Amino acid sequence: MIVAEAVTQAGGIDSVLLDIEGTTIPVAFVHQVLFPYAREALPGLLATRGDEPAVREAVAEIAALVPGVAPLAQLNAWMDRDEKIGPLKALQGLAWAEGYRTGALRAALYPDVLPALRRWHAGGLRLAVYSSGSEAAQRLIYGHTTEGDVRGLFDGFHDLRIGGKREAESYRAILAEAGWVAGRTLFLSDIVAELDAAAAAGLRTCQLARPEDGTRAGDTHPVAATLDEVARLFALPDTP
Ligand SMILES: CSCCC(=O)C(=O)COP(=O)(O)O
Ligand SMILES: [Mg+2]
Numbered sequence: 001m002i003v004a005e006a007v008t009q010a011g012g013i014d015s016v017l018l019d020i021e022g023t024t025i026p027v028a029f030v031h032q033v034l035f036p037y038a039r040e041a042l043p044g045l046l047a048t049r050g051d052e053p054a055v056r057e058a059v060a061e062i063a064a065l066v067p068g069v070a071p072l073a074q075l076n077a078w079m080d081r082d083e084k085i086g087p088l089k090a091l092q093g094l095a096w097a098e099g100y101r102t103g104a105l106r107a108a109l110y111p112d113v114l115p116a117l118r119r120w121h122a123g124g125l126r127l128a129v130y131s132s133g134s135e136a137a138q139r140l141i142y143g144h145t146t147e148g149d150v151r152g153l154f155d156g157f158h159d160l161r162i163g164g165k166r167e168a169e170s171y172r173a174i175l176a177e178a179g180w181v182a183g184r185t186l187f188l189s190d191i192v193a194e195l196d197a198a199a200a201a202g203l204r205t206c207q208l209a210r211p212e213d214g215t216r217a218g219d220t221h222p223v224a225a226t227l228d229e230v231a232r233l234f235a236l237p238d239t240p
């Protein structure tokens with residue numbers, strides 16, 4: 001755990017980019033609630049909503065990526081391997097929209113997340129999301145938390161259309177789009193490969209290793225178990 005390095009880098013951060021799964025939302029919620037819900041809903045969605053532009057576009061993308069394979073078979077194969085692929089993420093987002101609409105789905109963030117994000121936002125930090133989940137899915141999650149609609153905390157929502165989370169170029173593109181400065185932006189994620197890519201683009205980084213998720217702490221980035229710990233390590237606003 002590189003605590004000393006974080007302490008020497010404290011201060012000077014004005015923007016925070018946040019991963020979702022394993023960072024603001026429990027891995028269990030994504031894997032035991034969201035993913036099974038989408039897996040069950042996708043056959044019906046493909047069968048009944050194939051004329052909708054978003055569905056047509058995703059199906060065409062699947063055909064371009066894996067010609068000759070039935071879309072549902074390919075989606076199931078990707079879900080089996082938890083692949084982060086644009087058309088799968090787009091269709092999962094459409095499936096979840098129905099779940100949030102009916103009330104079957106509601107996003108339970110880790111308990112430390114909303115208090116910390118509210119303090120950071122009130123303290124003047126700019127916040128944005130970068131997740132493999134589609135932008136629509138990100139807005140659904142933060143629009144339907146157990147504490148209501150908190151989308152207003154965020155300035156931006158970035159997904160795989162800007163590039164993969166393990167590629168430095170994606171972080172450069174996000175900074176360019178947001179007008180943020182790399183050295184004053186902190187990226188939070190549970191995945192070391194994502195943090196490595198962000199660090200290669202010049203961002204500051206901190207790994208969230210949540211005990212309840214069994215996340216293994218790496219040894220190349222500062223590590224925190226909660227957003228309160230992140231705030232202490234990086235001297236973010238209104239640290240409790
Ligand atoms: C937008 S919520 C669903 C998250 C998701 O589909 C996923 O694959 C997790 O990706 P993340 O980049 O947030 O770890
Ligand atoms: Mg994650």
